[in-house]
Amino acid sequence: xxxxxxxxxxxxxxxxxxxxxxxxxxxxxxxxxxxxxxxxxxxxxxxxxxxxxxxxxxxxxxxxxxxxxxxxxxxxxxxxxxxxxxxxxxxxxxxxxxxxxxxxxxxxxxxxxxxxxxxxxxxxxxxxxxxxxxxxxxxxxxxxxxxxxxxxxxxxxxxxxxxxxxxxxxxxxxxxxxxxxxxxxxxxxxxxxxxxxxxxxxxxxxxxxx
DNA sequence: GACCAGGCACATC
DNA sequence: GATGTGCATGGT
Numbered sequence: 001x002x003x004x005x006x007x008x009x010x011x012x013x014x015x016x017x018x019x020x021x022x023x024x025x026x027x028x029x030x031x032x033x034x035x036x037x038x039x040x041x042x043x044x045x046x047x048x049x050x051x052x053x054x055x056x057x058x059x060x061x062x063x064x065x066x067x068x069x070x071x072x073x074x075x076x077x078x079x080x081x082x083x084x085x086x087x088x089x090x091x092x093x094x095x096x097x098x099x100x101x102x103x104x105x106x107x108x109x110x111x112x113x114x115x116x117x118x119x120x121x122x123x124x125x126x127x128x129x130x131x132x133x134x135x136x137x138x139x140x141x142x143x144x145x146x147x148x149x150x151x152x153x154x155x156x157x158x159x160x161x162x163x164x165x166x167x168x169x170x171x172x173x174x175x176x177x178x179x180x181x182x183x184x185x186x187x188x189x190x191x192x193x194x195x196x197x198x199x200x201x202x203x204x205x206x207x208x209x210x
Numbered sequence: 211g212a213c214c215a216g217g218c219a220c221a222t223c
Numbered sequence: 224g225a226t227g228t229g230c231a232t233g234g235t
Binding site: 083 | 213214215216217218219
């Protein structure tokens with residue numbers, strides 16, 4: 001298994017090159033993006049984030065000061081905007097009340113403890129929590145998403161019913177726990193997923209993993 | 211017009 | 224515990 005996962009990584013990296021994830025200027029922006037991208041393509045999320053930037057509210061306390069309706073209107077382009085406004089506010093409440101809205105204090109928190117706290121915020125599930133840990137806070141946690149499962153399934157490396165934790169363990173038990181590696185690997189999986197391995201599209205003969 | 215996108219919570223069985 | 228459904232815009 002170790003060789004398989006290393007081989008997949010090497011092939012993806014040599015084909016696509018570094019992906020420079022996450023697209024975002026600050027850790028806080030990465031966190032906001034992680035929540036807004038749930039079930040949505042990144043282009044739409046970028047429009048929503050641009051709206052927040054142009055209004056000068058891409059900062060924890062300013063964002064939390066916005067009425068929920070106003071926040072929802074600003075993030076409208078990314079879809080599910082009412083639910084995401086609520087989820088953002090749930091996170092902001094946790095972040096401001098528990099950590100004073102201070103990213104450095106989040107980073108100082110032990111990673112397993114923080115993961116549990118993030119998962120207790122309504123609207124933050126395993127993928128969003130792990131994206132925050134890895135891409136905003138630089139913790140060595142592997143992010144699993146729909147593309148990851150689809151890729152492993154199509155290469156017969158997992159079963160159909162594998163859980164999030166099982167897929168995550170597969171990577172974390174067989175790779176060096178390295179932030180740079182986990183960062184790049186997940187980004188590469190999304191890249192090959194978008195370009196070659198979309199839903200309802202059977203395996204493609206020009207896929208770099210063929 | 212159908213399908214899909216870097217999920218999650220909740221209801222129901 | 225598994226399975227289904229609502230949430231919603233915008234690109235292909």
